[in-house]
Amino acid sequence: MKALLLSAYAADSHRYWARGLMAHLEAIDWTLIELAPRHFQWRVRGNPLSFMSEHDATLSQSFDLVVATSLVDLATLIGLYPHLGCAFRVVYFHENQFAYPLGDQQTRRLEPLMVNLYSALAADRVLFNSQWNRDSFFDGVAAFLKKMPERVAPSRLEALKTHSEVLPVPLWPLAQAPSSGQGTPARILWNHRWEYDKNPEDFFTALEVLSGSGLEFELVVMGQVFRHRPEVFDHARSRLARHITCWGHQTRERYLEELGKGGIVVSTAWHEFQGLAVMEAVQHGCVPLVPERLCFPEYYARAYRYDGSRQALITRLEQWLMSPDSRPASPDISSWAWPQMRPRYQARLQSTK
Template sequence: MKALLLSAYAAASHRYWARSLIEHLSEIDWTLLELAPRHFQWRMRANPLLWSAYSHETLSRHFDLVVATSMVDLATLIGLYPHLGRAYRVVYFHENQFAYPIGSDQTFRPEPLMVNLYSALAADQVLFNSAWNRDSFLSGARGFLARMPDRLSPDALDRMAGDSAILPVPLEGAAARPAETRPARLIWNHRWEYDKNPEDFFTACRALAAEGIDFELVIMGQQFRRSPAVFEQAREEFASFIVCWGSQSRPEYLRQLSEGGIVVSTALHEFQGLAVMEAVQHGCLPLVPDRLCFPECYAPQYRYDGSIKALTEQLTQWLTVPTCRPIPPDISPWHWDELLPAYRDALLTRA
């Protein structure tokens, strides 16, 4: 079977998924086309044009299977290369634009939403990495259609939902033992952007420091040319607490996770939370807000109500009363060994 794998905005988690997909389904003859993760609005709208300019020969070949991320404008690409429409088409949603929070310096733009919608409708099957992702996409798309002057029926969405499935991005490797020797080392390992809500995390850290509670900080994650100002402020304010700061090589990133104690999320936008899952895999105890995808993945003892007050109180308890810390969650359902049969069914059996 010949398959075309398309990733229009190859951020770290998207590259990780694409490469592990190729590795674990090696019986498929894969061809991978990616675009670098920059100029988001242009990437979303212009990816068929870019690929037709730079990869015309590749796109002109025969493929039995086309797998595209949700940022790929699959409908337009099929219009440019009609023979791709005869392949079995799968769209994988790492995220959806209908649930993306708009920043204070951003304005609403319908184009990314339309790309998500058209790509989903152009697919034979749609895969989501979480139920939250699926549900927020369907709810957002229905609301979007209702805003249109022509009041389109959501029947097409209902049909698409019937052809969808939940299939998380799997984890590589075995689980590590819990990091019992460094429970006071707090990990924050997310993208340095506003939707990960770093302000709440550092506010909680400030409250812990004011109470004289002993802790250390490991601040990692993908950085961009422009990051929220809170990071530079925090680097100076918490200098005596920091043991690691900034982007790291993959081996060093994993080493820091294996030496961490508690991984914290304060996200306003999260569809699977791969960064938290990786930290848990390497022995960290998760503390995540009771919203978004997190209730699907973590039992109540690992969640707080989303407020800074609750986050600070839970961290205080875990840091000062070791007997109150729960045992780490079972992460075996997230491994490739568990998820590979479902991937084979979605991409091999049905194609």
């Protein structure tokens, strides 16, 4: 089977998934085309032009399968290359723009919403990385269509639901078994993108309260760092300096090494459709502490969740730091790794119309 894999905004998690597909579904002859993750508004609306300008010869070839991320304007691309419409077409939603939280002084733009919707309508199968992602997409589309000046019949939307499924991004298998995370010093990890939607304010405020009460802990802050980032990171680095053992973007090797030392991996996110960073930390033996919202209830038992408030986060961290035996063991997430997930992906991608 000859397959075209398209990624219009190749952020770290998108690259992780794309390379996993190519490495673990080796029976498929993959051709990957991806665009760098920058200039988001231009990317989401202009990616067919970028693809055409840079990869016309490749796109002019015939493929049995086309797999595209949800930011690819697949409908327009098929208009430019009609023969791609003959392939079996799958759109993968790492996130959806209908549920993406807005930052200060941001307004909801129509273009990303329409690209998500038209791409889904142009697909034979639509895959989401969580039930939360799927539900928030369809709820968002329904609310959006009600705002259109002319009434839109919902029949196609209902049909779209029938060929949509939940299929998480699988984890690459580990070379060796992780530690339990129980015998390590008190370590707290942040390994998310340094952006407003990950809600770093609640995280660092909680840690400053714990530090002010005299609790000892190590702090590891990693993840993807951008040129423009929330000011809270610079403030926290100064105020929590005595706790910090690792700070900033790391090489992949150093990143995995830090995860392997164990500890408590925390999320305070306002936006998370699967939480791959938390999953990767858990895979390496860390104990997750995640809010009672978004995708997290799908993936983690109640023992690993707090009610989402800042005070509840402080209370749980204080308990776990003062009484390490009160922490639950790191959950077994081996079922989310590629060896277990491969048959599901094969079934969904190697189907015929």
